[in-house]
Amino acid sequence: MKDFEYKKGIERIKNLKMTAEEKRAVFERVFKSEPVISPWTVFSFVAWFKENRWAYAAVTFAAVILLVSGGTINASRGALPGDLLYSIKVSVKEPVQELLAFSNKAKASLAAEFATARLEEAETLAVQGRLDIEKLKMAQESFVAKVNAFDETVTPPEAEVRQDFDAALEAHSHILSAIENSRTDDEVKFNGLEEAVKEKIATRKTKPVVSATMMNTTGAEPSVQRTQSLMKDTEEVKVETAGTSTEREAKKKIRRSIDETRSSLFEEAATTTAIWNNEVINEAHSTLDAAEQSLKDANDKEESGDGEAAKEALKKSRKATREARVLLDTGLKLKKKEEESRKEREKKSEESRKEREENSRESEKN
Numbered sequence: 490m491k492d493f494e495y496k497k498g499i500e501r502i503k504n505l506k507m508t509a510e511e512k513r514a515v516f517e518r519v520f521k522s523e524p525v526i527s528p529w530t531v532f533s534f535v536a537w538f539k540e541n542r543w544a545y546a547a548v549t550f551a552a553v554i555l556l557v558s559g560g561t562i563n564a565s566r567g568a569l570p571g572d573l574l575y576s577i578k579v580s581v582k583e584p585v586q587e588l589l590a591f592s593n594k595a596k597a598s599l600a601a602e603f604a605t606a607r608l609e610e611a612e613t614l615a616v617q618g619r620l621d622i623e624k625l626k627m628a629q630e631s632f633v634a635k636v637n638a639f640d641e642t643v644t645p646p647e648a649e650v651r652q653d654f655d656a657a658l659e660a661h662s663h664i665l666s667a668i669e670n671s672r673t674d675d676e677v678k679f680n681g682l683e684e685a686v687k688e689k690i691a692t693r694k695t696k697p698v699v700s701a702t703m704m705n706t707t708g709a710e711p712s713v714q715r716t717q718s719l720m721k722d723t724e725e726v727k728v729e730t731a732g733t734s735t736e737r738e739a740k741k742k743i744r745r746s747i748d749e750t751r752s753s754l755f756e757e758a759a760t761t762t763a764i765w766n767n768e769v770i771n772e773a774h775s776t777l778d779a780a781e782q783s784l785k786d787a788n789d790k791e792e793s794g795d796g797e798a799a800k801e802a803l804k805k806s807r808k809a810t811r812e813a814r815v816l817l818d819t820g821l822k823l824k825k826k827e828e829e830s831r832k833e834r835e836k837k838s839e840e841s842r843k844e845r846e847e848n849s850r851e852s853e854k855n
Contacts, residue, residue, distance in 0.1 A: 490577075549697060570628065571624055593642055596638075601653070604639060605654075608632060608665070616668060620677045624681055626681075656808045659690060664769055667769050743810050755827055764774045786798075
């Protein structure tokens with residue numbers, strides 16, 4: 490009986506129909522009322538993402554690029570000016586990386602990486618005998634732009650990032666000079682690029698880093714004294730007082746890096762024949778000597794109770810050690826590229842010789 494009544498009630502509900510007036514009233518109430526926003530919307534990443542149009546566009550663009558041409562982008566990593574994939578490297582890969590760098594430290598690190606990449610590209614082309622005026626100009630313009638981008642981005646909390654970049658610039662200045670000294674008169678000279686590197690090094694030694702986070706309310710740059718004070722305060726957070734465990738660990742790390750780099754330099758010196766590479770190795774040894782002296786000065790100043798001087802000496806030692814490592818690593822990479830280019834030329838020469846011999850034999854038969 491109950492099931493019968495239940496089914497009968499269902500049928501009655503199904504047969505219920507709204508009048509035209511009732512339908513009109515419902516539609517008006519629905520479409521004229523304000524939408525109710527869920528209180529959980531503020532916690533929704535998707536909602537935030539859609540509200541931030543620039544972030545949405547950047548990530549969407551990057552995703553499309555990576556999905557469509559991910560293999561091509563990866564293949565362009567080692568491309569040099571004049572290579573087929575070089576435009577992909579500098580016009581697609583690097584801008585996408587910059588779009589996905591959100592922190593100041595990440596942006597500064599990328600700018601430093603791309604600036605040194607332009608120098609390495611010019612150096613590689615030079616040792617391979619492929620450098621020309623147009624490629625050199627391209628490298629110089631991009632290098633200057635990336636260094637400027639670094640200086641506009643980096644802030645005192647990234648003091649170590651700046652120190653590493655400065656060390657890399659010093660190292661590449663020596664490498665450019667070494668390669669230049671070994672080139673013949675009829676080969677393209679670095680000229681403007683080498684001068685641009687030296688100019689940036691000189692400017693950065695005298696001009697403190699100023700960024701948007703350090704501007705006052707009027708938009709003017711703060712005083713040099715204030716900027717230097719901010720940088721000093723930030724660096725002191727990392728190395729608190731002379732003799733702390735942090736400083737002792739830093740000294741051990743520097744000492745270990747000096748020894749490892751020195752050992753690798755001796756091994757490389759025994760196998761290299763290129764004049765420019767010998768000059769780079771000698772420069773790396775001299776730089777390590779300076780690093781060791783600064784490390785000794787740091788210990789002496791610490792023992793005498795001059796904590797500030799000890800910290801300055803330790804920073805100098807770290808920078809010099811980093812510079813020597815860049816000299817070694819870049820020298821090894823350039824040597825490898827030079828050998829690969831030489832083998833490729835020899836292979837082509839051999840193929841050409843065989844082709845001429847084959848043609849000569851065919852001519853004799855005819």
